Amino acid sequence: MAPNLNLNDDNSLFNYVVKEGNGVKGLVDLGLTEVPGRYVQPPHLRMNKQEVASSLENVTIDVSELDGPNHEQVVKAIVHASETLGFFQVINHGVPLEVLDSLIVTAHQFFDQPVEKKAVYLKEVSPSRLVKYGTSFAPENEKALEWKDVLSMIYTNDADARDSWPNDCKEVVLEFIKTSSEMVQKLLQALIGNLGVKLDDSRLHELSGSDIVNMNFYPACPNPDLTVGVGRHSDIGMLTVLLQDGIGGLYVKKGDQNASPGNEVWVEIPPIKGALVINVGDSLQILSNGRYKSAEHTVRTTDVESRVSVPRFISPLPTAKIGPFPELVARDGVARYKEVIYGEYWKSYFEKSLNGKKSLDFASI
Known part of the structure; x- marks a missing residue:
């Protein structure tokens, strides 16, 4: 046991894990045989195996076909997945397999x-506002901590990244951004174009100009049924591009997003070698006046081996105004969300612990 660490004392545990930066990895390296109480989630927030659906319709889309004769069918598949589950997987996306590995x-x-x-x-x-290492989501505000450590890198330009990001990470993350950016733009153009909305380049940049890549680490957990890797939440940006490893553990809430605990159905987004997971964020749900769904999702822990994932978050600029596109409000006859400043939405999101899709309340009318 580390000196001055008492696993049963919340302050001692918090200092060791959060303030000193040892993270969950530091706890696991001590040889834990059971999860400390601070990591035990309330029963209604754990992933009940009975809630998990056994099958998921195949939502794997070959995005290279957006450039071919099957363009319309591929757009339909992207739109359908974004209107229903809010998640899909893409192959032939332009990121080389060796970059993913x-x-x-x-x-x-x-x-x-x-x-x-x-x-x-x-x-x-x-040393830089562009890079941050930590653990859990908002540990100061959480009653039960997530079983996760995270490195977060804000992308502004290549030069800033090379100056400030960790040496061992920066080149491969820059290559990930470079090789996935064309695919991201095509997905956004397909989804926004399907709404009958035309945006000039400056407005598209305003809505998708923030770029963050995280590296998430979920150490093997001695009591995986008591913990979560990430609490139930929806992402708040436009789109998230996620690389999973082969271990699995990402679950998405299916169907009624307001179903009461015990009546929820969750489906696993299975790891597919060479594929990237795409999910819709709150901002795109707001802009589409509710047509596209930012699905609630969570990550389970495992006692088998440590898991990593690498999400890239494409979001509006902090100063951007986001509200339903006027063309859709005119067509629908109602605005389902009010206009908000994205930076204020972001601040509200990170001031609280994760709580399903409650983040959308900030923009609800």
Whole structure:
């Protein structure tokens, strides 16, 4: 046991895990045989195996066909998935397999480092606002912590990234951004075009100009049924592009988003080698006046081996105004959301612990 660490004392545990930067990885490396109480989730927030649907319709889309004779069918598939589940997977997306494999290896290498190498990026001491290392989602505001450590890198331009991101991560993450950007633009154009909305380049940039890549690390957990890797939430941006490793554990709420606990149906988004997971964020749900759905999702822990994932979050600029597109309000006869400043929406989101799709209340009428 580490000196000055009492697993049964919340303050001692919080200092060790959060303030000193040891994270969940540091706890696991102590040889834990059971989860500390601070990580035990309330029963209604755990993933009940009975709630998990056994099958999911195949929502794997070959996005290279957007450039061919099957363009309309591919757009229909993207739109259908975005209107129903809010999640789909893409193949032939332009990111080389060796880049995807390297991202997984690099994520493991970063979190396997001694704590002093990672703790230099804790938000209180990080040399740059563009990079932050930490644990859980909002540990200061959470009653039960998530079983997750995270490295977050804000992308502004290549030069800033090379100056500030961790040396071992920056080149492969830059390559991920470079090789996935064309696909992201095509998806946004397909989804916005399907709404009958035309945007000029400056407005499209305003709605998708923020770019963050995270590396998430979920250590193997001695009591996976008591914990969560990520709490139930929807993302708040436009689109998320996610690389999973082969272990699995990402679950999406299906059907009635307001179903009461016990009546929910969850489906796993299965890992597919070489595929990327795409999910709709709150901003796109708001702009589409509710047509596209930002699905509630969560991550389970496992006792088998440590898992990593690498999401890229495409979001509006902080100063951007987001509200239903006027063309849709005219057509629908009603605005289902009010116009908000994205930066204020972001601030509201990160001031609280994750809580399903409650984040949308900020923009609800």
